[in-house]
Amino acid sequence: MAQMWITMGPQHPMTHGLWTLRVKVDGETVIDTEAELGYIHRGVEKICEARDFTQVTPYCDRLCYVSAMTWANSYIYAAEDLLEADVPERAEYIRLISAELQRLASHLMWLGAFGPDIGNLTLMTWCMRDREMFLDLLQELGGSRMHYNYPRIGGVKRDIPIGFADRMIAKVKLFEKRIEEYEMMLDESTIWLVRLQGVGYCNAEEMVEAGVSGPNVRAAGVNYDVRWAHPYSVYDEVDWEPAVEKPTSVKGADCYDRYRVRIEEMRQSCRMVLDAIEKIPGGKNTNYASGDEMIYTKAPTRAPEGATGFSNYECTRGASQFYIEGGGEGRGKKPYRLSIRSPMFITIPFVAKTMIGYKVADIPAIMGSFDPCIGETDR
Amino acid sequence: MADTGENFAAFNSRALVEMVGGVTDEALKVTKIKQFLSVLAGRFFNWAGRKSLFTLHLGIKCCAIEMAAAATPRFDGDRFGVLFRSSPRQSDVLLVNGPISKKFADKIVRLWEQMPEPKYCIAMGECAISGGPYFQSYNILEGVDTVIPVDVYIPGCPPRPEALIDGFGLLREKIIRIGGAPSSGRDSEKPIIVGDE
Amino acid sequence: MGMKITLEQNAAAVTECADAINDKFSGSGISADIVQHSNAKKYSFVRVVTPPQHWQALAKCMKFDMGVNYCSMITGTHYPEGPDERGWGLAYHLLRQPISNQLPDTSTVYVAEKMLGSQIPVEFEVLIDLPNNDAPSVPTVQHIWVGADWNEKETWDLVGIQFEGHENMFRVLNPLDSPDGFHPLQKQHKIRYHDYNEMYDDAQGFVRKPADEGRVK
Numbered sequence: 124m125a126q127m128w129i130t131m132g133p134q135h136p137m138t139h140g141l142w143t144l145r146v147k148v149d150g151e152t153v154i155d156t157e158a159e160l161g162y163i164h165r166g167v168e169k170i171c172e173a174r175d176f177t178q179v180t181p182y183c184d185r186l187c188y189v190s191a192m193t194w195a196n197s198y199i200y201a202a203e204d205l206l207e208a209d210v211p212e213r214a215e216y217i218r219l220i221s222a223e224l225q226r227l228a229s230h231l232m233w234l235g236a237f238g239p240d241i242g243n244l245t246l247m248t249w250c251m252r253d254r255e256m257f258l259d260l261l262q263e264l265g266g267s268r269m270h271y272n273y274p275r276i277g278g279v280k281r282d283i284p285i286g287f288a289d290r291m292i293a294k295v296k297l298f299e300k301r302i303e304e305y306e307m308m309l310d311e312s313t314i315w316l317v318r319l320q321g322v323g324y325c326n327a328e329e330m331v332e333a334g335v336s337g338p339n340v341r342a343a344g345v346n347y348d349v350r351w352a353h354p355y356s357v358y359d360e361v362d363w364e365p366a367v368e369k370p371t372s373v374k375g376a377d378c379y380d381r382y383r384v385r386i387e388e389m390r391q392s393c394r395m396v397l398d399a400i401e402k403i404p405g406g407k408n409t410n411y412a413s414g415d416e417m418i419y420t421k422a423p424t425r426a427p428e429g430a431t432g433f434s435n436y437e438c439t440r441g442a443s444q445f446y447i448e449g450g451g452e453g454r455g456k457k458p459y460r461l462s463i464r465s466p467m468f469i470t471i472p473f474v475a476k477t478m479i480g481y482k483v484a485d486i487p488a489i490m491g492s493f494d495p496c497i498g499e500t501d502r
Numbered sequence: 503m504a505d506t507g508e509n510f511a512a513f514n515s516r517a518l519v520e521m522v523g524g525v526t527d528e529a530l531k532v533t534k535i536k537q538f539l540s541v542l543a544g545r546f547f548n549w550a551g552r553k554s555l556f557t558l559h560l561g562i563k564c565c566a567i568e569m570a571a572a573a574t575p576r577f578d579g580d581r582f583g584v585l586f587r588s589s590p591r592q593s594d595v596l597l598v599n600g601p602i603s604k605k606f607a608d609k610i611v612r613l614w615e616q617m618p619e620p621k622y623c624i625a626m627g628e629c630a631i632s633g634g635p636y637f638q639s640y641n642i643l644e645g646v647d648t649v650i651p652v653d654v655y656i657p658g659c660p661p662r663p664e665a666l667i668d669g670f671g672l673l674r675e676k677i678i679r680i681g682g683a684p685s686s687g688r689d690s691e692k693p694i695i696v697g698d699e
Numbered sequence: 700m701g702m703k704i705t706l707e708q709n710a711a712a713v714t715e716c717a718d719a720i721n722d723k724f725s726g727s728g729i730s731a732d733i734v735q736h737s738n739a740k741k742y743s744f745v746r747v748v749t750p751p752q753h754w755q756a757l758a759k760c761m762k763f764d765m766g767v768n769y770c771s772m773i774t775g776t777h778y779p780e781g782p783d784e785r786g787w788g789l790a791y792h793l794l795r796q797p798i799s800n801q802l803p804d805t806s807t808v809y810v811a812e813k814m815l816g817s818q819i820p821v822e823f824e825v826l827i828d829l830p831n832n833d834a835p836s837v838p839t840v841q842h843i844w845v846g847a848d849w850n851e852k853e854t855w856d857l858v859g860i861q862f863e864g865h866e867n868m869f870r871v872l873n874p875l876d877s878p879d880g881f882h883p884l885q886k887q888h889k890i891r892y893h894d895y896n897e898m899y900d901d902a903q904g905f906v907r908k909p910a911d912e913g914r915v916k
Contacts, residue, residue: 133609134560136588141562141606162606163563164872166639168857169884173638173893182635188564204738232567235574251574268571269564269660331769331798334846344801346808351703352796352820355739359703369806433792434738435822446774446790460884462774464792468853469846498563501872605874638890640883641873 125150129483133162137487139236140497144475144486151482158475160468164501171461172451176202176276176424179461184270186463187499190229190439191270192221192261194499197436199274200355201445205432205458206276208422213411214278215357216403217418221264221273222356223392223399224291227298228257229439230385230392233494234305237382240487241318245308253301256294263287278419288400288407295393302389309382319379323489325477326375334469337441339493342368342384343376349437362398366391378492385494425455440494441466465499551594551620552674554583558593558613562600565627565660569599572663579663584670590616595673596650601629601642607649614650622677624669625652628659635659702811704819706742712819713743716765716795720747723760727753734824744822751827751837758840761793766817769794770844773851775858777885778831786831787860793823793844829860836861857884 126149133141141162147155167186171179183198184191196218203210231254238246258268263284265271273280309315325335327343340347348365350358366387370376400407404417411417426432426449434445444464451457474493478486530536561569572579573586587593590613602610614623625646628634633644646652653676656669713733720731729749736742749757761767772792778785797818801807809818829835839862840847851862852871859882862868870877882888900906 133606134558134590134613136559139561141600161603161870161872161874162609163601163603164605164641165601165603165636166641166883166890167636169640169888169890170636170638173890185564185635188567200738204736207737236570248575251571252576255571255574255576268662269567326800327798328768328800329845331796332845334769334771334850336769336771340798344806345798346806347796347798347820351701351811353742353822354703358701361701363701365808367806367808369804370801372803373800375800431790432738433736433744433822433824435794442771444772444792446772446792448776460774460776462772462790464772469849472849473845603874638892640888640890 126154131486137240137490138497139491139495140500142471142495142497142500144490146478146483146486148483151484153478153481153483153486156475156478158472160471160497161501163497167502168461168463171458173457175453175456176206176426176458179458180274181270181272184272185498186465186502187438187440187467187496188269189232189496189498190225192225192265192273193229193436193438194443195271195274196222197434197438197443198445199276200436201432201434201447202276203422203432204434205426205430205447205449206423208277209420210278211417211420212357213282213403213405214418216399217264217279217283218274219356219358219361220283220291220396220399220403221261221271221279223396224257224260226392226439227389227396228254228261230389231257233385234382237491237494240491241315243309243312243315246305249301249305253298256298260287260291260294263290275419275422277422280419281413282409282411282415282418283407285408285410291400292397295396299390299393302386302393306386316379318485318488319382319492320371320377322481322485323378323381323477323492324372324374324376325474326370326373329375330473333473334466335441335473336466337437337439338366338384338388339376339381339441339470341366342370342380344368344370349435349442353435355434355436357399358395360402361395363391363395378488381492381494426450426458427455428459438466440496440499441470443499463499463502465502467495467497467500471495471500547620548677552677554585555595555622555670555673556585556587556593557595557597558590558617559586559588560597560599560613562598562602562606563627563629565599565629568660568663569597569626569666572666577663577667579667579670582667582670584667590614591618593617594621596621596623597626598623598630598646598650598652599626601634601636601639602646602649603641604643605641607643610646611649620677622653622673623650624654624656624673626656626658626666626669627661628657631655631657704811704814706740708812708814708819709742709821712816712821713745715816716821716823717745719765720745720757720760723764724753724757729753729757744824746824746826748826748828751829754825754827755838755840755843757825758843761823762843765795767793767795767823768798768844769796770840770846770850773847773854775854775860775884777858779886781831783831785828787829787835787858789827789829789837789854789860791823791825791827791840791847793825795821795823834861835859836863838863839865841865856882858882859885 128147131144143159145157146153183194186194231250235247235250265273327345330340346365346367368380368384428450430449432447446462447458448460451459625631630646636642654669654673717731731747733743734746770793774790776788856870900908
């Protein structure tokens with residue numbers, strides 16, 4: 124049969140971002156792939172060498188734009204390690220609530236983009252409609268729909284507004300019923316099941332060897348989550364369980380498992396948020412002024428040469444890490460080197476190799492089920 | 503019938519069209535009807551096309567999420583005729599929604615050249631207007647208008663979906679105002695900046 | 700309640716790993732310390748300092764004897780003003796994760812507080828200093844950890860540190876036709892408008908320079 128290379132080029136509705144996937148096909152079967160990244164490489168690591176530590180936070184929002192709050196939090200923990208800042212407990216609760224709300228919004232965006240790949244256009248409208256609910260809540264906290272610039276080194280910028288707790292509880296409870304509607308539509312749909320089950324097997328050890336983390340690995344049956352393995356916020360005081368999915372075959376998890384693990388994660392995030400808002404110290408209906416010691420501790424602004432900071436954080440798509448070396452320009456006011464570890468940078472070449480052996484029509488299903496976000500890949 | 507291979511029975515239709523067309527063309531030019539007809543046709547196509555702006559499905563960075571949000575039930579760009587097409591050959595509007603890196607510069611020019619006339623370009627977000635927060639980067643161009651002519655600028659980082667729909671509205675007004683073939687009026691028309699009244 | 704690895708488990712695991720490395724490699728320039736984070740819950744990690752020639756042996760020991768299965772980040776830094784023996788620095792961040800393949804329809808849910816011994820997750824940081832010359836190079840660990848593959852390509856692309864023995868090196872983030880020797884994160888390359896003096900004529904940044912009169916950007 125005819126063998127040829129097909130370029131699924133930078134502008135392609137499947138790719139969810141700008142990257143090229145070149146596939147070598149023999150008829151309909153994929154026999155080799157090559158991934159090419161770097162179309163939106165902005166040199167953030169170099170730009171941040173000329174920014175103060177507080178000025179770096181908006182850049183981290185824009186790394187993975189779909190889940191901006193988790194990346195900003197990830198950088199803030201690394202900066203707190205470098206500058207040795209303390210964080211009050213109420214601020215940690217607020218960070219947990221904002222990160223979990225962002226995780227809900229991000230998984231909904233994923234589902235809303237994944238559905239049309241499989242052919243289910245209803246999902247796009249349903250998921251984006253529900254995502255607007257959480258974007259409204261995050262807008263109350265941060266001021267903008269997508270790039271909030273909300274956490275600060277030593278706390279958060281603003282306290283939760285009065286009435287936020289009631290609005291959030293109402294919306295989250297409504298959303299828990301909506302998850303059941305999604306499952307009703309998808310788990311009984313033959314097309315959905317046929318296109319996702321049996322496609323894209325990856326087993327846990329290969330994935331971890333390659334550096335894949337997060338829900339993609341939890342879909343293969345192994346419960347590893349940075350939130351309990353290297354604990355950072357108040358996750359141990361909040362009622363939750365890591366979402367883990369049993370793999371369907373000895374070859375590992377297929378696309379259907381990865382979809383189920385994210386639905387389960389959405390349920391756990393709802394549970395976490397409802398529990399955290401009840402347990403928040405200082406009460407859920409009080410609003411402290413900005414800069415109050417309940418939500419913010421003034422942190423040092425200079426880092427001496429030789430100091431380093433590292434953070435390991437569970438972002439929506441995997442484990443994101445920041446490594447900052449101090450002693451930069453301005454006698455230590457700016458970082459000397461800021462290094463960002465993106466989970467998707469490793470996952471995309473790995474997934475490109477997993478596609479070998481499947482049909483061309485399976486490519487969007489496999490790629491979409493790993494939830495790529497190119498903003499964090501080409502930083 | 504001659505046996506030189508020429509067919510006299512039916513006039514060669516292409517030669518007929520050329521001859522008749524040439525005569526008609528001269529006649530219309532003299533009476534200035536041709537100019538009048540082309541302006542009328544241009545205005546008619548503009549009137550018809552402004553309410554159905556097919557946008558290329560290109561999502562570069564964060565503003566693409568707001569572009570997608572503008573197509574969803576809350577903001578609903580589809581009621582304004584804004585539909586997303588996957589191929590540049592079938593789209594009218596190139597909505598640039600992110601920073602253009604050196605690697606992508608020649609590809610976006612290629613996409614622009616693949617689009618058929620009449621075509622318009624909207625620069626959405628700070629990164630497409632001037633490089634945005636990455637204006638100091640070694641890899642990002644300072645705005646997409648260094649490589650493509652832009653009609654409407656929509657500031658914001660990211661601009662809200664309402665701002666994007668407002669930008670499409672201003673593009674519609676611009677299309678009606680240009681008249682004739684759009685690319686002929688492009689040099690004399692200043693680009694519009696949303697929020698600048 | 701959410702579960703977590705406790706401070707005692709973390710301290711025990713970290714001490715065990717550091718002692719194992721120190722015992723095995725004592726006297727060859729490799730030293731392992733226990734360092735405490737200052738953020739979050741103040742957990743500890745193992746920091747290993749090694750000269751470049753022993754890196755591959757150390758990596759093999761960490762992977763096969765200690766079960767470090769995850770190479771997650773490689774950071775290269777350029778120190779042009781540093782001492783002669785530290786012109787370039789590499790920091791590898793590796794993790795030990797207790798992950799194993801599952802039989803179909805089974806899953807492993809750990810009870811974090813009951814994990815013991817080599818099951819406890821540990822963070823490692825390996826620091827390598829390279830001398831101050833124009834061609835820094837370090838042996839590759841591409842065949843030891845799969846995750847190091849694209850990380851090494853990125854480090855070479857952005858910083859310029861060569862990895863000896865790395866197959867199929869190509870530019871992953873910069874354009875493929877970038878000039879040879881262009882590695883933007885080296886300190887002699889400045890970002891555009893690095894000194895705001897270049898762009899503006901006054902201190903506040905309102906007035907452009909006379910040569911740029913009328914320019915919008």
